[in-house]
Amino acid sequence: MRRILAALALVAAALTVTQQPAARASDNGQSIRPAMGWSSWSFVRRWPDEAKLRAQADALVSSGLAAKGYVYVNLDDFFQKCDANGFLVDEYGRWAIDAAKFPSGIKALADYVHSKGLKFGFYVTPGIAKNAVTRNTRVEGTAYRAADIADTSATHKNYNCRNMYRLRFDHPGTQAFINSWADQMASWGVDHLKIDGVDATTVADVEAWDRALRQTGRPINFALSNNLPISHATTWKRLANSWRTQGDVECYCGPGPNGSGFPLTTWAKVSGRFNSAASWQQYAAPGGWNDLDSLQIGNGDQMGINADQRRSHLTLWAMAASPLLLGSDLTALTATDLAMLTNDRLIAVNQDGVAAQRIISSGVNQVWRKRQAGGDHIVALFNTGTSGNSTVSVTWPQVGFTGPAEVTNLWSGAAEGSAASGYSATLRPGETRLIRARPTGGTLTRVEAESAAITQGAVESNHAGYSGTGFVNFDNVVGSGIEFPVDAASAGNVRLTLRYANGTSVARPMSVSVNGGPPVVRDFPGTTTWDGWTNAAVDVSVTAGANSVKLVATTADGGPNLDRISLR
Template identity: 80%
Template sequence: MRRWCAAAVAALVLAVPLTPAAPAAASDNGLSIRPAMGWSSWSFVRRWPDEAKMRAQADALVGSGLSAKGYVYVNLDDFYQKCDANGFVVDGFGRWAVDTAKFPGGIKALSDYVHAKGLKFGFYVTPGIAKNAVTRNTPVEGTAYHAADIADTAATMHKNYNCKNMYRLKWSHPGAQAFINSWANQMASWGVDYLKIDGVDATTIADVEAWDRALRQTGRPINFALSNNLPIAQATTWKRLANSWRTQGDVECYCGPGPNGSGYPLTTWAKISSRFNSAASWQPYAAPGGWNDLDSLQIGNGDQMGINADQRRSHLTLWAMAASPLLLGSDLTALTSTDLAMLTNERLIAVNQDGVAADRIVNSGVNQVWRKRESNGDYIVALFNTGTTGNSTVSVTWSQVGFTGAAQVTNLWSGASEGTVTSSYSATLRPGETRLIRARPASGTVTRLEAESATITQGVVESNHPGYSGTGFVNFDNVVGSGIEFTANAAQAGTATLTLRYANGTTTNRPMTISVNGGAPVGRDFPGTGAWGTWADATFTVPLNAGANSIKLAATTANGGPNIDYLDVPATTPPSTEYQAENATISQGMVESNHAGFTGTGFVNFDNVVGSSAEFAVDAAAAGERQMTLRFANGTTTDRPMDLTVNGAAVRSVSFPGTGAWTAWVETTVTVSLTAGPNTIRLTSSTANGGPNLDRITLA
């Protein structure tokens, strides 16, 4: 039975919303719907992993309670292999041989040990084929090909951090893919659940594609991670192929007293704080199924990690806000109580696992503010003092965050309520300190519809499994057509992202159809959650009418549906109004249609000068704050910022980072204040590169 942790499945997203959605933003292998959580050997164990150390860390992951919070991966990084003067020693089919002095039981035995503890096992590789395989001309398993047929010995060798001597592969030869398939099959037979491929750069896209195909053909779910310091110019490629990608070099400082800089300290605040800018640049590319990886969490062993407690809390806060994988790099056998409390804070874990990567809205000296909006309408806001000396007061207005009026505020590190806060929020922070809050707008309340109060068809209300809300949950009969109907009231017509809480204690998917107000039913999957007492959230976006709405779910197989606890219905968002860029007033730019993927009849290509601009004429039914979404493409690696003005008044500079290609369209959202009636919204390039290609703006 596949085991899931409550934290890891806290916000499982249904595959397709009921309203039209953007193309898939990440690998479609069905994995890493939420960022991976666990431990990796590189930071602390470094170049000296062995079977005993790996088992001890797995034991500590469970014994500390971390696995119960969702930290389930135990990842063996580099230096498990055996080397000679020519590089990696290989097996009979040219694959790296494991050093049996370090791992006498072999990798499968270690994997079995990890799995027996209810955990998942991760492994490591780099691109190419070993020189020793070519020298020996080893056969490619299951084919008539040999290593010499598929190795490009004339090309520059691949990057490798251990034994070196890795030839590139001839991807024009079918034996190259067959070789990678055989390696992936071996890993699958060992029970690998996570694979890190290191040394990835713009020259290794073919290798990444081959490993993606290889992992899929094994039939085993294997979370696919890329490392390290990947170029953002290929961001759309990485998210198409993988479940995570390292956005910078190593977070380790290599400044310890041991060989190769090993030992404590493991990192520095400069290494951590450098992630703020890269997290902001990469933010548009994170989505369920694929995440920006900021590298390992250097938390667990107190101040000797190299950063103090305030800095460690800021470290975890940034990783949580960015929806980065949470892979610990510390010694789990020597956890301090302070750090364990940080790592097991369920409110912080929930922020990381909500499936949303935050964007930066304040970046002024040492002051930074980040925000994200969750599916229930709450806003998560993180304030940072990134400096190393002196207190600083960090402030943000609710309009900058994305709403107006008052909000109920909760401090997520302490769990304490800060009451109702109007208009703005501020905190005086020590150097390296953070404040993380949840702001629930007074006008954005969520209505919870308990399943036991809905209309049930072929099912019963029960309470024999823990963790439910209200007085019970609905257990459907194991028949096609068993189902439930909720009645949701909306104050106005619009769209709403609904959250359905369910449990499926089997390993078999229990799909249901969902229909709204008698509309066409759409199928949705409800996979196993590991136990009937382990509840997961599934979200879907639907159009609602003003007044009462019918939301019906019906089982489509003889297994019936999952157990259902409740449906959360937030306030509706009015339909958006779209303004195509080609209809704007353009200065120093032109309308073109030579790059695919635009909407309308074209897009605006700005001249490469300061001052090129587009001005939109916008009508607002009433005065107030609006969320404006800008759809753009930037095929360069250089940010192309533009100054935003509304009705002649400066609002802010808007960043338009590289998207990887001129056909890779992404969206960024800003808040604007409009007057009732006609308004002008103007975007003006502020650098000699001009603006990005602009497709449209959309006003909520």
């Protein structure tokens, strides 16, 4: 099918946009929106077992969280069995599962999770176990042995049994070994894989695991951990679906062994994410997200942060488009926290596929903004302090528009009426205010695609839901495109919205340029069906009077079907 649109948010950098476009996200088709679910590390910690994981899966469903999109049940570390030399291994050198903890095996656990309508996650770290090399185990499906592929002069970071040798990536058996491990996980039904201990020295490992997961043929969400260097951000973005931007959010200050038990975190641990979220913001995009670590909400104040701080915690994660992987005990959810986690408006802010920018950081006052595809501005105001109220204010030009706006409080859902030029709130220490500002001023200029200049494409009307007299379906060739004439009353930044449909599961790259400016190429996701029209919007700079917006297909697949563009 021919299609033309990926222009979507593309035109972002087509002109004077405030940010350069980030590197293209992983194209493995996973995590088009941030993952949501639960992970065992924060609460279960070093003592996971079959019964505990099943209980958390049950609670995810019975609480209503699964129905809201929290679908992953991720088994973290300490499911393995160790001796004095590190991890015990199977005949092919892969970690052996502790049968005392998981008597039915990992596949049976994954099957149970799947039977609840959920997805199952697993855990690994780079390298090959010392016991595999000592036993010189075979690499499955090859004549190679563990000793052939191990670099015994160097070890990898590992938080459990240690004793993980680095791998020789100049040897063909290395990829075969990782492939065999990935194949085993796929056969068990793994849907999400966290590879821990990643740093600047493990890029080859991450690349090998990316290849291994793809060759299984099973869709597996690929997550990297932890405290990854931002200097390699474009690499993590190319290879994975999420990456941990800091160390653990857990405080390890509980009364149990290794600091386990409540409290699970502190406000200092949570508020320490504000700066890293601002630094990493530019790298987030559909298919790849900045992971701020587990969400420590669910069990009330015993989590280690009060209700105001927990709302701020969720607000920051939502604005940053971070994965929402709960770290609490789902079998003991409080009503207050469950209401937070199931707030549809907060979930929508997280799942809109846009990572917010920080626009004010002054003492304890912070303001973050994002603009959604439909044109709404989402604004979060924070008092990050631990004592004293603070008044936090922002003007609409700082947010990105002028004129009045209708304001809705997204935590309460209450309409707050029209605000002429900005917004202000006096916040308790640790409190947040999250609002939607919907501009009510300005004029809308709309141009139907069928009236534009089309190159290698046709106007069609065989899919329902279009406006005007039809839509443009471009030929499946590189270079097919369209050029829109657009009149602007005055020069400045405007919102360009493109209405499109892409009935495939493959994102469609397009280049977009404004007034002959440098073209920008990005991928844009499918909409399930060709009748599934949706909007994609970006801020661009136009001149007063006549302007030209040009979209061009960059691959033989063409772009999505295009209905119209509009500017406000």
